[in-house]
Amino acid sequence: MSQNTGVSNEDAITLSKPERARVRARSWRLLAVLAGKQKPMLALTVLLVVVSNAASASFPLIIAWAIDWGLPQVQGGNIAALGITGGVYLLSAILAGSLLGWYVLCTARISQAMLLDLRLRVFRHTQRLSLEFHENYTSGRIISRQTSDLETLRELLDQGISELVSSSVFVIFTLVSIFVLDWRSGLVVVAAMIPISLLFRWYQRRSETVYRESRVVSAKLIGTFVETMTGIRAVKAFRREASNDENYANVAGEYRDNSIRSINLFGVLQPGLVLIGSLSMAAVLAWGGFRVLDGTLAVGVLVALLLATKRVFQPVENVAMFYSSLQAATAALEKVSGLLEEEPTVVEPLKPRPLGRVTGHLEFKDAVFGYGDGPVVMDRFDLDIPAGQTIAVVGQTGAGKSTLAKLIARFYDLRSGSLTLDGVRIDQIANDDLRRHVVMVTQESFLFSGTVAENIALGKPGASREEIILAARAVGAHEFINALPDGYETDVNKRGGRVSAGQRQLISFARAFLADPAVLILDEATSSLDIPSERAVQRGLQTLLGNRTALIIAHRLSTVQIADRVLVVHDGMVVEDGSPAELISEDGRFAALHKAWRESMV
Ligand SMILES: Nc1ncnc2c1ncn2[C@@H]1O[C@H](COP(=O)(O)OP(=O)(O)OP(=O)(O)O)[C@@H](O)[C@H]1O
Numbered sequence: 001m002s003q004n005t006g007v008s009n010e011d012a013i014t015l016s017k018p019e020r021a022r023v024r025a026r027s028w029r030l031l032a033v034l035a036g037k038q039k040p041m042l043a044l045t046v047l048l049v050v051v052s053n054a055a056s057a058s059f060p061l062i063i064a065w066a067i068d069w070g071l072p073q074v075q076g077g078n079i080a081a082l083g084i085t086g087g088v089y090l091l092s093a094i095l096a097g098s099l100l101g102w103y104v105l106c107t108a109r110i111s112q113a114m115l116l117d118l119r120l121r122v123f124r125h126t127q128r129l130s131l132e133f134h135e136n137y138t139s140g141r142i143i144s145r146q147t148s149d150l151e152t153l154r155e156l157l158d159q160g161i162s163e164l165v166s167s168s169v170f171v172i173f174t175l176v177s178i179f180v181l182d183w184r185s186g187l188v189v190v191a192a193m194i195p196i197s198l199l200f201r202w203y204q205r206r207s208e209t210v211y212r213e214s215r216v217v218s219a220k221l222i223g224t225f226v227e228t229m230t231g232i233r234a235v236k237a238f239r240r241e242a243s244n245d246e247n248y249a250n251v252a253g254e255y256r257d258n259s260i261r262s263i264n265l266f267g268v269l270q271p272g273l274v275l276i277g278s279l280s281m282a283a284v285l286a287w288g289g290f291r292v293l294d295g296t297l298a299v300g301v302l303v304a305l306l307l308a309t310k311r312v313f314q315p316v317e318n319v320a321m322f323y324s325s326l327q328a329a330t331a332a333l334e335k336v337s338g339l340l341e342e343e344p345t346v347v348e349p350l351k352p353r354p355l356g357r358v359t360g361h362l363e364f365k366d367a368v369f370g371y372g373d374g375p376v377v378m379d380r381f382d383l384d385i386p387a388g389q390t391i392a393v394v395g396q397t398g399a400g401k402s403t404l405a406k407l408i409a410r411f412y413d414l415r416s417g418s419l420t421l422d423g424v425r426i427d428q429i430a431n432d433d434l435r436r437h438v439v440m441v442t443q444e445s446f447l448f449s450g451t452v453a454e455n456i457a458l459g460k461p462g463a464s465r466e467e468i469i470l471a472a473r474a475v476g477a478h479e480f481i482n483a484l485p486d487g488y489e490t491d492v493n494k495r496g497g498r499v500s501a502g503q504r505q506l507i508s509f510a511r512a513f514l515a516d517p518a519v520l521i522l523d524e525a526t527s528s529l530d531i532p533s534e535r536a537v538q539r540g541l542q543t544l545l546g547n548r549t550a551l552i553i554a555h556r557l558s559t560v561q562i563a564d565r566v567l568v569v570h571d572g573m574v575v576e577d578g579s580p581a582e583l584i585s586e587d588g589r590f591a592a593l594h595k596a597w598r599e600s601m602v
Contacts (some may be wrong), residue, residue, distance in 0.1 A: 001559060003134075005338075005341055006190075006337055006338055006339070006341045006342040006343075006521060007053050007137060007141075007335075007338045007341075007342060009338075010216070010334075010335055011216050013209050013212050013216065014209055015212045022329075023337075023338070026334075026337045026338070026341060026375070026426060027330060027333040027334050027337045027564060029337070029491075030118075030333065030336070030337040030340065031333065032298075034114040034117050034118055035110075035114060036111070037114075037117065038113055038114065040108045041106055041109060041110050041113075041135045042110060043108065044106060045106045045107055046257075048099050048100075048102055049103050049165055049166050049169050050095075050169060051095070051099055052095070052099030052100045052166075053096075053166060053169040053170040053173050054173050055092045055093075055095045055099070056092075056096035056100070056170060056173075056413055057091070057170060057173030057174045057175075057176070057177050057273060057308075057311075057572050058092050059089070059092065059306065059307070060174075060177055060181070060304040060307045060308040060311070060447065061177050061180065061181065061307070062085065062088055062089045062092065062449050063089075063300070063303065063304050063307065064181060064298070064300045064301050064303070064304035065085060065300075066085035066300070067104040067298075067299065067303060068255050068298045068299075068300035068301065069081070069085075069443045070082060070084070070085035073120070073301075075454065077154070090468070100166070100325040103162065103166065104162060104381065107161050107162035108158065108162075109551075110157075111154075111158050111161065111162075113158030114152055114156075114157060115153065115157060118150065118153070118336070119146070119150060121340060122145060122146055122150070122336060122339065122340065123146065124337065125339065125340050126142055126145075126146075128344055129342055129343075129344050130344045130345040130411070130412070131346075131406070131412065132345050132346075132371065132372055132410040132412060133342060135371075136372070138226075138227070139223075139224050139226055139230070140219065140220075140222050140224070140225070140227055141217065141222075141223055142218050142339075143222055143223075143226055143577035144218055144222040144223065144435075145219075145335060145336055146222075146337050147222070148215075148218045148219075148222065148332075149215060149218075149332035149335050149336050150332070150336070152215075152325075152328050152329050152331075152332040153329045153332050153333060153336070154353050155325050155326045155328075155329070156322070156326055156328070156329035157329075157506070159322070159325075159536050160322040160325040160326060160329070161322075163288070163318055163321075163322045164319060164323070164326065165324045166315075166316075166317075167185030167315035167318045167319045168319065169313050169321075170311075171312055171316060171319075173190060173306050174312045175190070175312060177308055177387070178305060178309065178358045179313070181301050181304055181305055181308070182231050182288070182297065182301060182305055184285065184308070185284045185288060185289065185305045188280055188284050188287065189206075189280055189284070189309060189312055192276050192277070192279070192280040195276050196273060196276055199269060199272045199273065199276075200269075200320075201235045201321065203265060203266075203268070203320075203323070203324075204270045204323075204327065205326045206265050207262060207265050207324065208267075208330075208331070210258065210261050210262045210265060210309070211262065211328045211331035212331045212334065213258050214255075214258045214259070214328065214331065215331045215332055215335050216260065217251070217255045217258050218255060219252050219335075220251050220254070221248075221254075221255050222253060224247060224248055224251050225397075228244050228248070231263055239274055243598075245349070252261035253301050260322070263511070266320075266324050269320050269323075269324075270317060270321075270514050272315050273313070273316055273320055273403035274313075275319065276313075276583075277310075277312075277313030277314075277316065277317070280309060280313065281306065281309050281310060284305055284306060284309045284594065285302075286307060288301075288305055288306075289302070290303040310434025316547040318554075328593075336511075338497040345412075345413070345414060346410060346411070346413050346427075347593065348430065348431045349427060349428045349429070349430065352428060352429055352430035352433065353424045353425075353428045353429060354435065355421075355422065355424060355429060355433050356422075358437045358518040359387035359388070359422055359423065359424050359518060359549075360387040360421070360422070360437075360518035360519045360548060360549030361385070361386060361387040361420075361421070361423070362384075362385040362389060362408060362419070362420070362421055362519065362549060362551075363383070363384050363385070363419070363420050363423075363551070364381075364382055364383040364407075364418070365382055365417055365418045365419075365420075366380050366381075366382065366417035366418070367380070367381040367382070367407075367413045367414050367417035367418065367419060368380060368381070368414060368416045368417050369381070369403065369407060369412065369414050369415055369572075370413070370415060374499060375560070376415075376572070377400055377403055377572045378400060378403065378404075378572040378573075379572060379573070380417070381417070381572065381573065381574075383567075383574060385549060385551070386549075387422075387518070387548050387549055388548065388549055389549055389550065389565055390545050390549075390550045390552070390562065390563045390564045390565070391527075391551050391563060391564070391565050391566070391567055392549065392552050392554040392559055392560045392563035392566045392567070392580075393405075393551060393552065393553050393554065393566075393567045393569055393588065394554055394560065394567070394568055394569070394593060395568055395569035395570055396565060396570065399565040399569045399570050399571065399572070400569050400570075400571070400572040400573075401553045402523060402553060403553070403568065403572070405440065405551060405553055406421060407520045408426075408438060408519065408521055408551060409438055409440040409521055410426050410434055410438075411497050413427055413500070421434075421437065421519065422490075426438075426520050436478050436515070436517065437517050437518045437519060438517055438518070438519040438521065439459070439512050439515050439517040439519070439520055439521070440520075440521040440522075440523070441505075441508050441511075441512050441520070441521070441522045441523070442508075442523050446508075447492045447499075447504060447507065447508075447560075448492075449491075449492065449493045450491070450492065451486075451489050451490060451491055452481050452484065452487075452488050452489070452490050452492060452507060453465065453468050453487065453489060454508055455492060455511060456468045456471060456472060456488075456507060456510045456511050457511075457512060457514070459510075459511040459512060459513070459515035459516075460515055460516070463514055465488070467514060468488065468510075468514065469488070471510040471511075471514040472488075472506075472507075472510045474510070474513050474543050474544075475506055475509040475510050475538050475540035475541075475543055475544055476506060476539050476540045476543070477503070477506035477507060477509065477510050477537075477540065479497075480503055480506070484499075502536060502537050505537050505540075506536065507539050508533050508584060509540045509541065509544045513543070513544050517548065518548060518549060518599060519548065519549045519550070519551075520544065520545065520549070520550040520551070521550075521551050521552075522541075522550065522551070522552045522553065523553045524552055524554055524555045524556060524559060538558050538559070538562075540557075541559070541562075547564070554566075557597040557598070560580055560594075561580060563580060564579065565578065565579060566579070566580050566583050566590055566591075567579065568579065568583070568588070568590050569591050570589070575588075575589065576588045576589060576590050580594075
């Protein structure tokens with residue numbers, strides 16, 4: 001991603017001119033794409049808003065006509081004139097009202113459809129982005145894009161746009177009706193539009209940065225909250241409550257200050273508009289009043305002019321209200337469109353190479369890797385793992401063990417060199433194929449919300465209950481699952497469904513067993529299990545391994561003992577490679593580690 005694309009510059013409050021233009025164009029493009037899908041409905045909406053506002057703007061004209069033509073006619077004994085003028089007024093009122101109602105329904109449907117579309121896009125897109133992106137972009141930010149930013153957009157789309165459009169159309173029509181009645185008063189109102197547009201311009205300039213800042217601070221607020229709550233165990237363990245309170249209060253205070261700034265700006269805009277409106281009314285009344293006295297202007301026309309002038313300025317105040325939500329939504333759209341501009345760094349091949357029967361032979365050749373633009377973690381790395389071999393990877397913290405595992409699972413791509421599965425580069429294998437043949441069981445043995453059976457079935461979508469039970473039996477999980485309150489139907493998120501770390505591992509073993517991959521990667525939990533759990537997990541693990549190729553990031557002596565081969569990794573390189581027995585007999589790092597393990601067990 002270049003410097004200013006995607007989310008790279010999203011905390012900037014003031015943007016350079018070209019950058020601002022680019023971000024704006026990106027936001028409007030997104031809105032246009034979303035609106036583009038609603039074209040027929042939009043066309044109908046435009047028609048409705050034009051006709052209903054034209055009908056509504058004609059009221060003062062009808063009133064002038066009723067006073068200056070209708071009333072004298074009625075006084076002259078022509079009662080029918082009353083019926084005609086009243087009837088026309090009633091008809092246009094019914095037309096305006098019903099079309100406006102229809103218009104509101106249509107805009108609600110359009111805005112809801114656009115929001116749904118956007119919500120799904122944001123979700124799908126963030127899920128599709130590579131791990132590298134998620135490691136840098138905090139979950140708090142993603143949550144704030146999906147919640148508070150979309151909420152701000154919802155406010156605009158739900159009411160703002162419809163009010164904004166209909167008010168603007170109404171102002172134009174009413175202005176035309178004033179010109180039709182009396183062009184001099186029309187000039188007064190047009191003249192008033194000059195300070196109004198200057199005021200709007202002032203507000204737009206100031207509020208743009210304030211609303212942009214509001215999005216940044218709001219993301220920070222949500223991020224702080226999410227980080228505290230997801231790390232609540234660490235918070236309690238390290239007694240971080242007091243300092244977290246202070247930190248959160250600071251961010252919340254920043255958010256309050258920002259809100260006050262935006263309210264203050266609005267506090268100038270709205271009274272300013274009211275003042276300009278009132279002064280214009282006074283000018284129309286004074287100039288019109290003199291002319292009525294002169295006899296050059298009919299009373300009915302003056303009444304209509306005053307009515308129309310009042311009606312021009314009323315929606316202008318509405319526009320101000322929704323203009324502020326437009327500004328807020330524009331800032332939100334900048335952020336959301338930035339997120340949508342991000343591209344996955346690990347991409348699925350356009351023309352994937354088909355795989356035959358996969359044996360699980362893995363080979364790194366001359367592999368170079370580093371995270372993002374960071375330093376090289378693996379330099380010209382070579383490793384051949386024959387099919388069916390169980391490999392235990394050991395090494396100090398930060399040595400590169402997890403990196404090795406993540407590369408085989410293709411969470412990242414190499415910078416250069418190659419990694420092949422059965423001779424096919426893994427970046428040329430379709431995602432579905434890769435996920436089927438290479439399965440990673442992570443350290444935390446993540447369970448998704450749902451039942452135990454559903455969690456196991458993730459390994460093989462559509463698996464029958466028999467298959468699920470068979471898998472659980474194979475890895476030794478069946479007994480404890482049966483003892484849960486609802487057996488396989490127990491909800492893992494409900495009370496009673498909570499399972500221990502070892503049990504979670506067994507469930508994820510069953511899931512992997514059911515998936516039956518050729519290659520298994522296992523990031524073994526560092527937390528020490530109690531001895532019975534450890535034995536159960538160990539037995540489960542041995543069944544799971546079977547004849548597969550397996551790479552285990554090993555933290556336990558028992559695991560290393562069942563491996564065919566041990567790799568000692570140091571600084572992204574394999575420094576020792578051999579069977580456990582061979583390495584113990586040499587006087588290297590593994591021998592020392594093995595000795596330490598044995599001593600700790602005594
Ligand atoms: N997401 C990341 N972004 C940038 N650098 C990373 C990332 N993950 C790991 N590294 C770096 O890569 C190197 C290897 O890390 P790796 O996680 O593979 O070590 P490890 O041997 O698995 O350590 P541990 O046993 O502590 O999990 C380290 O220098 C680490 O700082």
